[in-house]
Amino acid sequence: MTVAGRVLISEQDIRRRVAEMGAQISADYPQGPLYLIGILKGSCFFLADLARAISTPVRIDFIGISSYGKNNTTSGEVKLTKDLDLSIEGCDVLVVEDIVDSGVTLNYLSHLLAQRKPRSMRIAALLDKPSRRQRAVEVKYSGFRIPDEFVVGYGLDYAEDYRALPDVRVLDGL
Ligand code: IMP
Ligand code: MG
Numbered sequence: 001m002t003v004a005g006r007v008l009i010s011e012q013d014i015r016r017r018v019a020e021m022g023a024q025i026s027a028d029y030p031q032g033p034l035y036l037i038g039i040l041k042g043s044c045f046f047l048a049d050l051a052r053a054i055s056t057p058v059r060i061d062f063i064g065i066s067s068y069g070k071n072n073t074t075s076g077e078v079k080l081t082k083d084l085d086l087s088i089e090g091c092d093v094l095v096v097e098d099i100v101d102s103g104v105t106l107n108y109l110s111h112l113l114a115q116r117k118p119r120s121m122r123i124a125a126l127l128d129k130p131s132r133r134q135r136a137v138e139v140k141y142s143g144f145r146i147p148d149e150f151v152v153g154y155g156l157d158y159a160e161d162y163r164a165l166p167d168v169r170v171l172d173g174l
Pocket of ligand 2: 039040041042043098
């Protein structure tokens with residue numbers, strides 16, 4: 001595994017933006033508990049940092065989704081690989097995702113979780129590639145809009161590598 005390429009978003013920029021998002025979410029949800037639902041595995045670092053930037057009491061759960069895609073694209077088929085441990089009925093839910101690309105994953109998940117009757121449900125995503133959207137997704141809290149480039153780091157992987165990089169980088173030559 002070679003060291004991944006060009007830094008797109010630095011550690012410092014991530015830290016600053018996550019703090020801003022946390023402050024906004026805290027103001028929007030003065031009363032807890034707020035249920036943070038992380039989508040495995042890419043959201044893990046973002047969720048850990050965001051949770052600590054939110055002053056409202058939170059509860060944390062994870063859901064696993066796999067999409068059948070060729071190369072780096074999502075095919076449109078999505079499967080649940082790990083369900084929530086907690087009931088979200090009547091709860092305020094914030095779905096936490098690493099990146100919104102085609103929107104297929106979050107579109108599927110929003111419908112799935114809505115059936116569980118949460119009191120409210122919003123989406124927070126660190127990154128957004130709006131140019132690639134195929135399905136409508138309303139991202140209430142969006143960290144950074146990025147161009148159509150494949151990125152790794154801060155949870156995002158390429159074939160399971162590079163997740164633990166502290167910053168977000170563009171992998172060139174894919
Ligand atoms: P969507 O269903 O197309 O919106 O895909 C979202 C998922 O695809 C994310 O949760 C990531 O796992 C993956 N993904 C999309 N773009 C990238 C990228 O640039 N780098 C790494 N993973 C990505
Ligand atoms: Mg993902």
